Amino acid sequence: MPNIVYIACSMDGYIADKTGSIDWLTSIPNESNSDFGYGEFMDRIDGIVMGRKTFETVLSFPEWPYTKPAFVLSYTISKIPAHIEGKCTILNGSVNEIVQNLNNQGINAIYVDGGKTIQAFLKEDLIDEMTITTVSKILGSGTPLFGSNENLLNFKIFKTELLNKYFTKTVYVREQ
Amino acid sequence: MPNIVYIACSMDGYIADKTGSIDWLTSIPNESNSDFGYGEFMDRIDGIVMGRKTFETVLSFPEWPYTKPAFVLSYTISKIPAHIEGKCTILNGSVNEIVQNLNNQGINAIYVDGGKTIQAFLKEDLIDEMTITTVSKILGSGTPLFGSNENLLNFKIFKTELLNKYFTKTVYVREQ
Secondary structure, three states: OOEEEEEEEEOOOEEEOOOOOOHHHHOOOOOOOOOOOHHHHHHHOOEEEEEHHHHHHHHOOOOOOOOOOEEEEOOOOOOOOHHHEOOEEEEOOOHHHHHHHHHHOOOOOEEEEOHHHHHHHHHOOOOOEEEEEEEOEEOOOOEEOOOOOOOOEEEEEEEEEEEEOOEEEEEEEEOO | OOEEEEEEEEOOOEEEOOOOOOHHHHOOOOOOOOOOOHHHHHHHOOEEEEEHHHHHHHHOOOOOOOOOOEEEEOOOOOOOOHHHOOOEEEEOOOHHHHHHHHHHOOOOOEEEEOHHHHHHHHHOOOOOEEEEEEEOEEOOOOEEOOOOOOOOEEEEEEEEEEEEOOEEEEEEEEOO
């Protein structure tokens, strides 16, 4: 029942720039039009958990990108837009409760997305695997992937891959 | 005349833990007793520039590790220990002045070491190449490799290499 992070960040660990934008990432040419393994990853997961900010970013996309059930952790959003009804659910509670709740629904492989949500899961040592694509830019400021954490968490590297001259993708697996 | 960073950091971007220690790094088993390319890198450089903290860490090693001339950026240290006289020089001034000064002495390929020193060079866009070995641990706190920076800096990836199941080494080269 793995909880999995799959995310891109800058060399200095930011997932969005200081304006909240990911233009610095999406503007990198992708001549081969590759999805860099994202489709294969999405096939593995049963559902997506994200925070409010990530949800708002995703809502700004031309269309809702997920075919798997999505869950937004938020105490402030009470209603989701009509066009994604049935595709997305608002949840609140502790991350432990949320994982239990989703697992009880048969949602076992959870894609955990967004800085605050990932940080909340890491604080509870609830992340089993992290695929981090490092983008060869130093942003200097922005939304950090990691936050402060009381405990040291050990991972081992399952594989690392140079996707193109701007992206390197590493898969880390939790090790006790 | 490249200024080069060659450093290890945790997944969350720390080069030392909250006590200033690098035990989390040096305790990782290295069964093949590999230097992971460090010797080859040291052959390329003409001299090392580091800050006071890195200097103090290096002084705690059983012996002085460098065969190339070393320079410590510090306004507080006025004297170096007798056993490294002739091997190490105290410098102060702006990083631009220091690079100019070293280049004038024929020290062209400069190994830039230590968080604050690297950050000061990056602020002036004086880093041409960064070899970052990412260690598969989340420390949660410590001494950060990167600091805030006004400008976005673009790099491209020269190569990436899985050294063992805990280390991945990526060479980034500055791109305008």
